[in-house]
Amino acid sequence: MKLPAFMQPRILKQAVQATFSPAFTTRFPAEPFEPQESFRGRPRFNADGCVGCGACAEVCPPKCIEVIDDAQASPPRRILVQHLDACIVCGQCERYCPTQDGIHMSREWDFAGFAPEDFEERVEKELVMCEVCGEVLAPADQLRWLAERLGPMSFANPTLSMFAGQRLGYVEQGVQNPSETVLRADRMAIQCPKCKRKTARAA
Ligand code: SF4
Ligand code: SF4
DSSP states (O other), X not given: OOOOGGGSHHHHHHHHHHHHSOOSSOOTTTSOOOOOTXXXXXXXXXXXXXXXXXXXXXXXXXXXXXXXXXXXXXXXEEEEEEEGGGOOOOOHHHHHOTTSOSEEEXXXXXXXXXXXXXXXXXXXXXXXXXXXXXXXXXXXXXXXXHHHHHGGGGGGSHHHHHHHHHHHTSOSOOOOOOSSSOOGGGGSSOOOHHHHHHHHHOO
């Protein structure tokens, strides 16, 4: 006669083993839960490692990183806002961050919050403006980071050279052309790529 399933020796053995084995489930929320080392949780900015370039916003699939340039502030500034409520925790921002230290995927997995601020993270950077047209050029930290990577070669670039000169105090300001016409002399100024092309062609 065929025994019922719960009386079969194999099933009985498994039942006894399971009774005396430790639980496989976690005790959360009675005890804190620690995810494994490779767990990809909430992305967090590292203000010291971030240069404000905005590359993370470009590669973010759901576009949940906002880049706000406030040219009217004194000094002008760039604010990067990460909206966690739209984040899909894909890790692309960390992967493509040029400094590899501006944003990291933490192991935070509990995203619950009560206020909109609980789902936002910000980092602010001082902006450098083009001395020729007055438009946004780049964050100061990004220019510094570029100059460090290029080393002495950065002095071949008028913008990086003038920027370094101003920070070191041996240049007060780049050549300022008061007229509408762009001059060749404007090349010796901190300038955006658009003005760089214009001043290269100017007489
Ligand atoms: S440095 Fe990295 S984290 Fe900062 S804005 Fe650029 S890509 Fe984003
Ligand atoms: S983890 Fe993905 S979705 Fe979230 S901010 Fe980074 S790139 Fe955007």
